[in-house]
Amino acid sequence: MKVDLRSAEHSELAEAPERPLGGPVRARRGRVRSAAGIVVPAIIALAVFVGFWQFAATHMISRHRRFLLPTPGKVLSDGLFDSRTMHQIAASLWLTTKLSLFGLGVAIVLGIAVGILMFSFKWAERAAYPYLVALQAVPVLAIAPLMTVIFGYSFWAKSIIVIIISFFPIPTTLLLGMKSVDPGLIDLFRLSHASWWTRLRKLRLPNALPSLFAGLRISAGLSVIGAIVGELFFQQGRPGLGQRIYDYQTNMEYPQLYTAIIFSSLLGIAIFSFFGWLGNRAIRSWHESAVESN
Amino acid sequence: MAEVETSVVPPASVSGAPALAFEQVSMTFPDGTVALRDVSFSVRRGEFTSIVGPSGCGKSTLLRIASGLTEATSGRVHTDADRLGFVFQDPTLLPWRTVLGNAELLLELHGVPREERRRRAREAISAVGLDAFELFHPKRLSGGMRMRASLARWLTLDPPVFLFDEPFGALDEISREKLNEELLRLFQEKGFAAVFVTHSLFEAVYLSSRVLVMSSRPGRIVADIAVPFGYPRAQELRFDPAMSEVAGEVSAALRSVW
Numbered sequence: 001m002k003v004d005l006r007s008a009e010h011s012e013l014a015e016a017p018e019r020p021l022g023g024p025v026r027a028r029r030g031r032v033r034s035a036a037g038i039v040v041p042a043i044i045a046l047a048v049f050v051g052f053w054q055f056a057a058t059h060m061i062s063r064h065r066r067f068l069l070p071t072p073g074k075v076l077s078d079g080l081f082d083s084r085t086m087h088q089i090a091a092s093l094w095l096t097t098k099l100s101l102f103g104l105g106v107a108i109v110l111g112i113a114v115g116i117l118m119f120s121f122k123w124a125e126r127a128a129y130p131y132l133v134a135l136q137a138v139p140v141l142a143i144a145p146l147m148t149v150i151f152g153y154s155f156w157a158k159s160i161i162v163i164i165i166s167f168f169p170i171p172t173t174l175l176l177g178m179k180s181v182d183p184g185l186i187d188l189f190r191l192s193h194a195s196w197w198t199r200l201r202k203l204r205l206p207n208a209l210p211s212l213f214a215g216l217r218i219s220a221g222l223s224v225i226g227a228i229v230g231e232l233f234f235q236q237g238r239p240g241l242g243q244r245i246y247d248y249q250t251n252m253e254y255p256q257l258y259t260a261i262i263f264s265s266l267l268g269i270a271i272f273s274f275f276g277w278l279g280n281r282a283i284r285s286w287h288e289s290a291v292e293s294n
Numbered sequence: 295m296a297e298v299e300t301s302v303v304p305p306a307s308v309s310g311a312p313a314l315a316f317e318q319v320s321m322t323f324p325d326g327t328v329a330l331r332d333v334s335f336s337v338r339r340g341e342f343t344s345i346v347g348p349s350g351c352g353k354s355t356l357l358r359i360a361s362g363l364t365e366a367t368s369g370r371v372h373t374d375a376d377r378l379g380f381v382f383q384d385p386t387l388l389p390w391r392t393v394l395g396n397a398e399l400l401l402e403l404h405g406v407p408r409e410e411r412r413r414r415a416r417e418a419i420s421a422v423g424l425d426a427f428e429l430f431h432p433k434r435l436s437g438g439m440r441m442r443a444s445l446a447r448w449l450t451l452d453p454p455v456f457l458f459d460e461p462f463g464a465l466d467e468i469s470r471e472k473l474n475e476e477l478l479r480l481f482q483e484k485g486f487a488a489v490f491v492t493h494s495l496f497e498a499v500y501l502s503s504r505v506l507v508m509s510s511r512p513g514r515i516v517a518d519i520a521v522p523f524g525y526p527r528a529q530e531l532r533f534d535p536a537m538s539e540v541a542g543e544v545s546a547a548l549r550s551v552w
Contacts, residue, residue, distance in 0.1 A: 184386035187363055191380060192403035202399075206390045286390045286431040 070255040079259030088244060088256075089263055096227050096240040097267060099155070103162025104223035104271070108216065110163070111170025118171060119178045119204065120196075128171075136168040140226065144233040153237060158230035165226035166219040173215025177208025210287045213279025220275040224268035241267070308503075312336035312372065313455045313487035314360060319369030320512075321355055328512035329355045333369070335506060335515060337487040339454055344490045344498035345506045346544060348551075352513030353491040357457045360489065379448035379456040379486070383463060385440035387432040393419060393443045394428040401450050411450070418449035421480065438469035442476075449480070458490040462497070474501060475529070482525050495548075499541045500532055507544060509551035517547035 050072050057071040070078070079085050114132075118125040144161055151157035181203060189199050231242025239247065241264045248257035315336035321329040329352040337343045345353050358364040362375040387396045394412075397419050401411035419428055422442040432440055441461060448456065462470045478501060481488060492498050498505050499521055507517035521540055523531060531537050 182384075182386060184382050184384050185388065187380075187382070188386055188399075189403070190363060191361060191378070192400055193376075194403050198403065202402075203388070206388070209390070283390070286433055288433060 075255045075258045078255035085256045085259060089260055092239055092241045092244045093263055095238055099158055100223040100227040103159045104166055107163045107166045108170060111167055115171035115174030118175050132168055140165050140229055153234050158234050161230035162223050162226035166223040169215035169218040173211045174208050177211030178204040181207045210283050217272055217275045221268050221272040224271055228264055308338050308340040313339050315372040317370040319366045322367045331512035331514050333515055337489055339487045340485045342481055342488040342502045343504045344492055344502040346498050347508030348510045351508045351510035354459055357459050357491060360457055373455055377453045379453035381444055381458045381461045383460050385444035387440060387443055389432050392429045392431055393424055396443055397446045397450055400447055414450045418446040421449055422446045437465050454486055456486045456488045460491055495541045495544050499537060505544050507547040516551050519544055
């Protein structure tokens with residue numbers, strides 16, 4: 001039997017959220033406006049901060065201690081615009097980036113494996129969870145010297161610090177996401193006699209993506225902290241940012257020190273943002289939490 | 295089934311052996327609650343049976359037993375559990391899949407090759423009028439459209455038995471009426487056996503060839519009321535005094551067990 005459904009479609013469309021019909025124009029205009037709304041206050045805050053910094057460096061510190069707090073201008077001239085400094089920092093930045101990404105990569109692979117294992121076997125969850133929490137609670141600064149004793153001064157030894165510090169959020173957020181599946185969907189897969197592997201691949205893992213990406217973003221930021229801490233302790237081999245920070249401080253090269261700190265922060269922000277962007281891209285078409293237009 | 299004056303088309307053909315049969319089915323939960331006691335009934339293809347009863351009377355449990363999701367403590371259920379449509383209260387769509395992807399899911403889980411499952415999924419989507427929304431994710435659909443997508447998913451299996459667990463309960467009146475019409479159209483087209491749980495007496499009478507009334511704690515079937523109207527059913531039937539009369543009969547049966 002043929003029934004004309006066109007009228008039904010139209011009237012039901014009115015119920016649908018506006019976005020699919022509202023069109024890209026509105027979305028774009030909204031994006032421009034909200035971008036300005038985000039950027040302008042941030043720039044004002046930065047200006048206030050730099051202004052205060054300038055004031056503190058020139059008026060709040062006695063003359064013979066001013067070398068401790070260089071003015072923003074001095075940081076620019078001796079740091080950012082000084083070719084020797086920038087040469088050193090660029091080389092270090094590259095080393096630190098490699099270290100962070102390598103450690104993070106290993107943490108992601110291991111973390112996902114451990115998360116799946118914990119989900120699949122109750123005993124694995126019971127066995128692993130307390131140690132995950134312990135690992136998270138361990139002060140990395142305290143065990144870093146131990147790492148040098150065990151692993152020497154290799155790239156691997158530094159990587160282990162990065163892995164330890166960025167590991168925890170990955171299996172825990174993955175586990176949470178795999179567990180919080182709508183019971184109706186579980187029934188649906190049971191009715192079809194789907195295998196363990198099928199349920200994992202088509203139901204549990206995709207369901208865990210939003211939560212996992214929230215964890216990955218945190219881990220990404222932590223990986224840079226881990227890399228810098230590792231480098232501060234492993235004063236051998238080619239110098240990463242952590243080592244530069246130590247060296248500049250020791251030599252009392254404060255403008256250079258500030259520059260190194262700024263670049264460490266920028267690296268953290270960049271890796272954090274990259275994972276935020278990646279996550280948003282992966283789930284934005286379907287997940288409520290994803291930012292679509294602002 | 296009784297003849298009706300309002301209908302010129304004969305009722306959907308009721309055929310063959312029961313597609314679903316309950317024989318003295320009882321269900322006691324581990325905590326001792328008796329959910330169902332000695333429930334027996336059968337539904338044939340082309341028959342639309344609604345089940346009404348006070349909330350907590352075990353209607354949903356009954357459907358879960360029919361589908362094999364829950365096992366009865368005693369009694370027998372006869373059906374082809376592998377070819378069963380089960381529309382839940384919620385649309386339960388995979389949010390990361392489009393309408394098309396969701397419609398393909400069950401065939402995928404049954405190992406149907408890609409080409410064929412795409413074709414059958416498209417047919418089912420078309421049957422529920424969602425052609426234009428194939429590539430939409432559920433979050434962009436209205437409640438009514440999500441329910442259609444959920445229905446389309448099961449239609450791909452062309453099941454001889456369809457179980458419905460208050461599928462339109464969460465929808466507004468207008469969407470609900472529209473989906474009622476479409477469900478009836480699909481029912482006539484496919485001729486499946488339908489078991490429809492609802493708490494709306496009018497919906498039960500309007501859709502069904504037969505209404506079963508259940509009592510609560512323990513859930514038993516206390517009345518089996520035939521609805522004397524054929525298919526297709528005219529919209530106007532909703533407001534026909536004859537329909538109110540049958541609804542009144544169901545209501546009376548319900549009140550007697552409250």
